[in-house]
Amino acid sequence: MITTHYDQPEGKFGKWNATIFHVNRKKCWLFTHGCSKYNVITDITASDLKNIDHIFKEALYEQLVYDGIMLDYKTLDLFIGKVIxxxxxxDRSTTGFQNQNIQSLEYWKHEYASLENMPIKDLTHRLNTIPIHIGKSRKMSDFTYPKTEIAKLIQE
Structure with a gap:
């Protein structure tokens, strides 16, 4: 659902930012969680937009499993609710993370000839295990990984 009314309640996972990038003329969507900077990548065509809820939830679930974060699909569905x-x-912070991640993907893309040959889950796992800075100070304790932060959110 697309709307301009910000009065909709967010699920437990809160806000995600989405951006589009291209691999061999195919559109891929990079979803980044606003707080944890956890990433999910999926290719979506225009005809898939009517099923975006299911596609996003399925891609997120598969990425969580790939990253070793176990969560029941029904629980994940409850956490997310309706995709709006x-x-x-x-959100300049998240947009900056997304732009950096797209640059990393561009670099890694040259290792593979086509989207079909790209191990998307593995590349996304690489993005989710790059150290990031969350917090206001410059202490080492403010550095973490997106994978760690999303796991903490799930455990809360």
Whole structure:
């Protein structure tokens, strides 16, 4: 669902940002969780948009399993609720992470000839295990991994 009304309740996972990038003329979507900077990548065609809820949840579930974070699909479905698209909120921090991740994917893309040959789950796992800085100070304790942060969110 696409809306401009921000009064919809967020699920436990809160807000995700989505951006599109291309691999061999195919559109891929990079979803990044606003707080944990956890990433999910999936290829979505225009005809798939009517099933975006299911596609996103399935891709997220598969990525969590690949990253070793065990969660029942029904629980994940309850955590997320309904997928709602809003116009951009200009979250510069998340947009910056997404732009950096797309650059990393561009670099790794040259290892593979086509999208079919790219191990998307493995490449996304690489993104989710790159150290990130969350917090205001510059202490080493403020550095973490997206995979660690999403696991903490699930355990809460």
């Amino acid at each position: 698209f809003y116009p951009t909120d200009n």
